[in-house]
Structures are given as C-alpha cells and as structure tokens.
Amino acid sequence: MFETHLDATYAWLGLALVSVATAGVAAALPASPPPDASGVAHTIDSVGDSEYPTTAEHGLAADRVRLTDRSIALDGGGGTARATLHGPRITPVPTGREGTTDDDRLRRVLSGVPPGAAFDDSDAFAAAAERAQTSDHEWRPAPDRLTVRRVHYGGEHVTLVG
Numbered sequence: 001m002f003e004t005h006l007d008a009t010y011a012w013l014g015l016a017l018v019s020v021a022t023a024g025v026a027a028a029l030p031a032s033p034p035p036d037a038s039g040v041a042h043t044i045d046s047v048g049d050s051e052y053p054t055t056a057e058h059g060l061a062a063d064r065v066r067l068t069d070r071s072i073a074l075d076g077g078g079g080t081a082r083a084t085l086h087g088p089r090i091t092p093v094p095t096g097r098e099g100t101t102d103d104d105r106l107r108r109v110l111s112g113v114p115p116g117a118a119f120d121d122s123d124a125f126a127a128a129a130e131r132a133q134t135s136d137h138e139w140r141p142a143p144d145r146l147t148v149r150r151v152h153y154g155g156e157h158v159t160l161v162g
Contacts, residue, residue, distance in 0.1 A: 034081040035062035035074035040146060042074065042081035047148040048087030048159040054150045055112075064144045065142040067092035067161055069133040074142065090148075091129040092137060093162030110160045115153035122154025156159040 043058040062074035069089040083156055093106045105118040119125040147158040149160045 006012035032076070032078040034079040035060065035076045037072055037074045037083035040072055040074065041085055043146075044090060044148050044159070044161055045149050046088035048090060050150050052150070053152050056148045057145045058148070059145050060142045062142040065146070066137055066139045066144070068137045073139075075139065076142075084161045088157070088159060089133060090159045090161045091132045092135075093132060093160050094135070094140065102131055106132060106160060107162065109151060110147055110149050110162050115151055119153070122124075122156045125158070126155050126156045127161075129156070132152055 017032050026035075036050050040060070047054045047056045060074065061134075062076040064075040066073040066075075067090070069092065071082060071084050073080060091106065093110045094103055106137075108118045109115050115125050119128065147162060149159075151158050151160060
C-alpha cells in the first residue's frame with residue numbers, strides 16, 4: 001500500500017525538470033515589450049508623404065534612438081526595434097552637438113522657425129539637409145517626444161526629424 005512505484009518516480013523527475021525549464025524561460029523574458037518603432041515610422045511617413053507643410057510629434061518610450069534617412073531604431077528595456085521608412089528621405093536632426101552651425105539652424109527650423117529666418121537661401125537649406133542625411137548616424141539618448149516637420153522652402157521639400 002505504501003510502496004513506491006518506479007513510474008511515479010520518473011513522472012516526478014520529469015515534472016521537476018519541466019518546472020525548472022519553465023522558470024528559466026520566464027526569467028529570461030524581458031519585463032517590458034520593445035519600443036514601438038513601427039508606430040514612430042508611421043508618423044514619420046505620414047508627415048513625409050504630405051504635400052503641405054506639416055508638423056507632428058510622437059511620444060517615445062525608449063532609452064536610445066538611431067535615425068537614418070531610411071530607417072529608425074529604438075532601444076529600450078524590452079529590446080531593440082527597427083522600422084524602415086517608406087516615405088521620402090528624411091533629414092535626421094541631431095541633438096546634443098551644440099556649436100555645429102548646420103545642426104543649430106536645422107534644429108531651429110524643426111522647432112518652428114521659418115527656414116528663411118534660419119538660412120540665407122533655399123540652396124543653403126538644401127545643402128545643410130544633405131549633409132545631415134549623409135552624416136554618421138549613431139545611437140543617441142532618446143527624448144520623450146520625437147518631432148517631425150515637413151518644410152517647403154523655395155523648391156526644396158524636406159522632412160526634418162529630431
């Protein structure tokens with residue numbers, strides 16, 4: 001009546017192994033989901049595809065951000081998320097590099113200053129945008145909100161993101 005069956009021992013050992021494996025998988029899962037890069041990309045594409053000057057903001061729940069002229073990557077506690085941009089090429093406006101004349105002027109335009117007040121002419125504006133598009137795109141601390149602004153100046157149509 002109180003004897004141990006060999007089958008029961010193997011069942012208990014199997015159950016213990018499955019429990020340890022399940023606990024290990026649960027401990028390896030991130031505490032939060034990865035940042036929403038596709039939602040940010042949708043906001044950028046919506047503004048970039050507009051035929052009129054437009055401005056939008058998108059909240060970020062990430063620690064770091066990397067913008068290129070064709071993609072966005074967000075890194076946070078839940079991992080890294082990337083999204084490809086399908087609209088026109090964007091112009092990433094870096095933050096934190098004070099003293100760079102082009103960056104300062106592009107940052108002013110992104111914050112709402114008319115391009116004519118920040119640049120001498122549309123050619124200077126286009127050249128600054130081109131330099132920003134081809135500069136080194138490295139990881140930067142993520143702000144709370146990402147601003148996207150579609151600007152028309154002379155014959156130039158530029159989508160600033162920063």
